[in-house]
Amino acid sequence: MLDRAKPSPAMRDPKLKTARAHKPRQCRLLDRLRKRYFYRWRWLLWLALSAYLFLPALPPSLRGPSSELRPGVRIYAYNLPPRFNQAWAAADARCARHLFAAEVAVHEALLLRQRRAGLRLEEADLFFVPVYVCCNFSTPTGLPSLAHARGLLADAVGLVRAEMPFWNRSAGADHVFVASHDFGACFHPMEDVAIAAGIPESLKRSILLQTFGVQGRHPCQDVEHVVLPPYVPPEVAPRELPEPEKAHRDIFAFFRGKMEVHPKNISGHFYSRKVRTELLQLYGRNRKFHLKRKRYDGYRLEMARSLFCLCPLGWAPWSPRLVESVLLGCIPVIIADNIRLPFPGVLRWPDISLQVAERDVAGLEAVLDHVAETNLTTIQRNLWDPMKRKALVFNRPMEEGDATWQVLKELEAKLEPLQQQGRRRIHT
Incomplete structure (x- = not known):
C-alpha cells in the first residue's frame, strides 16, 4: 500500500517524469535486460558456490561421477x-x-x-x-x-x-x-x-x-x-591391431596350455576337473580347433589370429587367458562353472564373451558354429570397445x-x- 504522506519522486520533481517519458525505448529495454541477467547470474553464482561448499560432504553414493583419477575414496x-x-x-x-x-x-x-x-x-x-x-x-x-x-x-x-x-x-x-x-x-x-x-x-x-x-x-x-x-602387461594390446571384424583370423578356436591325457596327476587331484583333458580328447584332431600342449612364447600371436579363445578352468576358475583374449580381440569362451568375473558394472561379460558349462564341452563346436553364423560381428564390436579393454589393464x-x-x-x-x-x- 502506498504511503500517501510521502509523494513519489516523480511527483516531487516533474522534470524526472518528463525525462523518463522521453528516454529512448532501446535504453529502457537495455535496462530491463541488465536487471534480468543480473538476477540470473546471481542465482548461477549461488548454485556454483553451494556445489563447491556442500557436495564434498555428501556420501559417495549421492555424488555424481568422479573426475579423472579422483574416485572419492582416499x-x-x-x-x-x-x-x-x-x-x-x-x-x-x-x-x-x-x-x-x-x-x-x-x-x-x-x-x-x-x-x-x-x-x-x-x-x-x-x-x-x-x-x-x-x-x-x-x-x-x-x-x-x-x-x-x-x-x-x-x-x-x-x-x-x-x-x-x-x-x-x-x-x-x-x-x-x-x-x-x-x-x-x-x-x-x-x-x-x-x-x-x-x-x-x-x-x-x-x-x-x-x-x-x-x-x-x-x-x-x-x-x-x-x-x-x-x-597382463599393458603392452599385450598392440595399437596397430585392426578391429576383430576386419582382421584376418585363420584359427577358428584356440587353446595352448596344460592338458593331461591322464587327468589324475601325482598329487591325486583332477586338474581342471578333467575339462581340459576332455577338450583334447574331443577336439584334438578337429582341424577347426588349434589345441597345443607345449609352451610357446609367441602364443599371443596365435590368439590374435583366432576367432574364439578357450578359457577353461585350471586349478582355480580364473585364467589370464580371459584378459589376453579380450585385449587381442579374440572372443573368450569361458568354461568354468559359477565363475564370478571382475567389474561387471563396466564389463558386460555376456556381451563380450561366451560361457559354456563344464558338462557341455561335448557340444562346444555346435555352440561356436552357431555364434559364427549369427552374432559374431556384434560380439567382436562389443569386445573392441576401448573402455572395456582398458578396464582390464x-x-x-x-x-x-x-x-x-x-x-x-x-x-x-x-x-x-x-x-x-x-x-x-x-x-x-
Missing part, C-alpha cells in the same frame, strides 16, 4: 620395510610381470596417486598394506610359491598393529590387502588345502582384492573383497577407467556400508 599405502615388498621385486624381475603381479601394480599405482595428491595418513579413508606374497620363485618349476605367504602377512599385520594407530580402532576393517593368486584369501594354490587352512584370522575383517571369485558362498571368499582381473601411473581405477570405484562403494556398520568414522 587410500594411504603404508611404507612397510622392503622385506615385505620391494626386496622381492628387486630380487626377481618376474615379480612385477607374472599373472599374479596385480599386488605390485596396484601398490605402485596407489603410491604415485598418493604422492601427486599429497595425501597424509590421517586423511585416509582406507589403508593399503603392501605385502608381495606371490614373488617367491623358489619352486623347482619356477612358479611362484605361497609357502611363506601366511608368515609374511602375519608379520605385516603385527607391525601395523604395533606401530600404526589405525588398525586397532577398526580391527583392520578399513585395511586393504591383495590376494592375487588361485584361491585368494586362503593363500594356498590347492582348493581343498586352501579351504582346510581357511582365511587367516587377522584378515577376516579386512578387505581383500583377489582374482578368485565364484557365485555363491565359498570359504575362501567369505570376507569383504573385490574381484580384480589377473595381471593395470597402468602405472593409473589412468582413468583402468583396472586400478575400477578397484578404487568399487572400494568407494564400500565406504558407506563401513560407516553404517560403525567400523570407523569416515571423514569426508
Whole structure:
C-alpha cells in the first residue's frame, strides 16, 4: 500500500517524469535486460558456490561421477620395510610381470596417486598394506610359491598393529590387502588345502582384492573383497591391431596350455576337473580347433589370429587367458562353472564373451558354429570397445577407467556400508 504522506519522486520533481517519458525505448529495454541477467547470474553464482561448499560432504553414493583419477575414496599405502615388498621385486624381475603381479601394480599405482595428491595418513579413508606374497620363485618349476605367504602377512599385520594407530580402532576393517593368486584369501594354490587352512584370522575383517571369485558362498571368499582381473602387461594390446571384424583370423578356436591325457596327476587331484583333458580328447584332431600342449612364447600371436579363445578352468576358475583374449580381440569362451568375473558394472561379460558349462564341452563346436553364423560381428564390436579393454589393464601411473581405477570405484562403494556398520568414522 502506498504511503500517501510521502509523494513519489516523480511527483516531487516533474522534470524526472518528463525525462523518463522521453528516454529512448532501446535504453529502457537495455535496462530491463541488465536487471534480468543480473538476477540470473546471481542465482548461477549461488548454485556454483553451494556445489563447491556442500557436495564434498555428501556420501559417495549421492555424488555424481568422479573426475579423472579422483574416485572419492582416499587410500594411504603404508611404507612397510622392503622385506615385505620391494626386496622381492628387486630380487626377481618376474615379480612385477607374472599373472599374479596385480599386488605390485596396484601398490605402485596407489603410491604415485598418493604422492601427486599429497595425501597424509590421517586423511585416509582406507589403508593399503603392501605385502608381495606371490614373488617367491623358489619352486623347482619356477612358479611362484605361497609357502611363506601366511608368515609374511602375519608379520605385516603385527607391525601395523604395533606401530600404526589405525588398525586397532577398526580391527583392520578399513585395511586393504591383495590376494592375487588361485584361491585368494586362503593363500594356498590347492582348493581343498586352501579351504582346510581357511582365511587367516587377522584378515577376516579386512578387505581383500583377489582374482578368485565364484557365485555363491565359498570359504575362501567369505570376507569383504573385490574381484580384480589377473595381471597382463599393458603392452599385450598392440595399437596397430585392426578391429576383430576386419582382421584376418585363420584359427577358428584356440587353446595352448596344460592338458593331461591322464587327468589324475601325482598329487591325486583332477586338474581342471578333467575339462581340459576332455577338450583334447574331443577336439584334438578337429582341424577347426588349434589345441597345443607345449609352451610357446609367441602364443599371443596365435590368439590374435583366432576367432574364439578357450578359457577353461585350471586349478582355480580364473585364467589370464580371459584378459589376453579380450585385449587381442579374440572372443573368450569361458568354461568354468559359477565363475564370478571382475567389474561387471563396466564389463558386460555376456556381451563380450561366451560361457559354456563344464558338462557341455561335448557340444562346444555346435555352440561356436552357431555364434559364427549369427552374432559374431556384434560380439567382436562389443569386445573392441576401448573402455572395456582398458578396464582390464593395470597402468602405472593409473589412468582413468583402468583396472586400478575400477578397484578404487568399487572400494568407494564400500565406504558407506563401513560407516553404517560403525567400523570407523569416515571423514569426508
